[in-house]
Amino acid sequence: MQNETTKIALLVAVSTLVFLLMPVFLILYIRSYNRHKKNHFLEKQNMQQRFESEILQTRIEVQDQTMQSIATELHDNVGQLLSLTTLTLNSVNLNDAEKAKKKIENSLSLVNKSIKELRELAKLLHGEQLVENxxxxxxxxxxxxxxxxxxxxxxxxxxxxxxxxxxxxxxxxxxxxxxxxxxxxxxxxxxxxxxxxxxxxxxxxxxxxxxxxxxxxxxxxxxxxxxxxxxxxxxxxxxxxxxxxxxxxxxxxxxxxxxxxxx
CATH class of the missing domain: 3.30.565.10 (Histidine kinase-like ATPase, C-terminal domain)
Known part of the structure; x- marks a missing residue:
């Protein structure tokens, strides 16, 4: 009988301890969950900020690269076309009408090429147009x-x-x-x-x-x-x-x- 009473008392004590500890574990779990949730949110926010920062840096780099290409094109292509136009026009001899006409026609052709090149370059001056199409x-x-x-x-x-x-x-x-x-x-x-x-x-x-x-x-x-x-x-x-x-x-x-x- 005493053993029975001891077992019941022990069972009651263990049950009471379990019931007392359960809220503690539940509170700890909720706090841990909320902490992980907050960390996940902060990590996600940081990743988004890094991505947006990378996009901004990339956009600047793309525009810089494009401007370098435009500068090279202006110097190596359009610049040469206009220089050649100037040389051709400076060599025009109005006393020789036939040759003068031919040189002026060539100059007009060079000017038209320059205009075409400049129009193509103008399209690239708007950075967003690089990928909008x-x-x-x-x-x-x-x-x-x-x-x-x-x-x-x-x-x-x-x-x-x-x-x-x-x-x-x-x-x-x-x-x-x-x-x-x-x-x-x-x-x-x-x-x-x-x-x-x-x-x-x-x-x-x-x-x-x-x-x-x-x-x-x-x-x-x-x-x-x-x-x-x-x-x-x-x-x-x-x-x-x-x-x-x-x-x-x-x-x-x-x-x-x-x-x-x-x-």
């Missing part, structure tokens, strides 16, 4: 700049040109990625041939750049955590949940393939 048109413009240099044998396949899908923030980052890759090729690769392919497949945008330059050791570059702007490229691709495949070796050129969920 879609990433396909923005890529086509970059290829056009590269082609005008006349330094490389270009092979391009831009299947995005007719795409109606747009994602302004992603488009801006994708354009900047292409600009960075092209700049790396110009500065470091010593290439003569460049292939640029862009297309949509399986709800993803694919951008591929292949060149026949001097190549490099990717492991060595990654170990140094610097050089060739690769860190910036990796960071931006990660920000938009993309993937990058880089293949290169000394003397064997470089291939870069980017895959980004799109739109």
């Amino acid at each position: 879609g990433i396909g048109h923005a890529i086509d413009q970059e290829i056009s700049w590269l082609n005008k240099a006349g330094t490389y044998e270009l092979k391009t396949k831009n299947q995005l040109i007719d795409s109606t899908l747009i994602s302004p923030d992603k488009d801006l980052i994708i354009l900047r990625l292409l600009q960075e890759i092209i700049n790396n090729v110009i500065k470091h690769a010593q290439a003569t041939h460049i292939q640029i392919d862009s297309y949509l497949e399986n709800d993803a945008l694919h951008l591929k750049v292949i060149e026949n330059g001097i190549g490099f050791d990717p492991d060595e570059i990654n170990a140094k955590k610097a050089g060739m702007g690769l860190n910036s490229i990796y960071k931006r691709i990660e920000m938009i949940n993309g993937k990058l495949a880089l293949n290169s070796a000394p003397g064997k050129g470089t291939s870069i393939t980017i895959e980004i969920p799109y739109p």
